Amino acid sequence: MDTKLLEGERALVTGCGGGIGRGIAKALKAEGATVLGSDIVAPPADDGIDFLAADLGRRDGWRTLLEAAVTKLGSISLFVHAASPRRLEADTPLSVSEETWDAMTGINLRTGFFLAREIGRHMVERGTRGRILLITSQHREMARNLHYSASKAGMTMVMKELARVLAPSGIRVNAIAPGAIPGGGFVADNLGVLIAQIPLGRPGTPDDIAQMAVAVLSERFGRYVVGTTLEVDGGLGLISWIPAKA
Secondary structure, three states, X not given: OOOOOOOOOEEEEEOOOXXXXXHHXXXXXXXXXXXXXXXXXXXXXXXXXXXXXXXXXXXXXXXXXXXXXXXXXXXXXXXXXXXXXXXXXXXXXXXXXXXXHHHHHHHHHHHHHHHHHHHHHHHHHHOOOOEEEEXXXXXXXXXXXXXXXXXXXXXXXXXXXXXXXXXXXXXXEEEEEEOOOEOOOEOOOOHHHHHXXXXXXXXXXXXXXXXXXXXXXXXXXXXXXXXXXXXXXXXXXXXXXXXXXO
């Protein structure tokens, strides 16, 4: 019998209460990793995911989570940042509030950076050849919701900068940019029109993202992948995006 891809790894996954984060946490566990998930809302108990409540919207939320996670896991060899506020079509560049801007950029960009950086330092100090994965979006290169797109674009550069400085220590940092994944933080009033344009003819699922996450986090398939954003979108990036509302 083949050894599981992530046997012996210790993983922290943010945003595991549902959607993409939950799917990734379940997939990592299925491949042998010890998984600690965090969110404000716990995943269903039957997922079997060890859970730690965390409010990453608080300025010190990331630090509290990291300290608790290291205490609980002992060490971290895999980190996935999937937490993100929901993106709403109503939040246009002309209407988005300061509170919504701060919440989106705070959790995606600020918290994503500090958690990834400090976990990277944790790995370096322990000589761990770990892996870090940030969940970004196709919107990192598309003008859609200003605050969401800006935060995901920033996360992409955070990924590249951390990949550059951590790779010499054997730590791989990458990102996944999901396409349309209903229920994963994606809300749209034109979902049917969008789905009709996807070359594969269907929306994505959290498991579609989770299986790519397992691959790039594993040393069997992802061992030479560094500083890369993997598009998992059914071909959606090949077509013109539906025009955003003003």
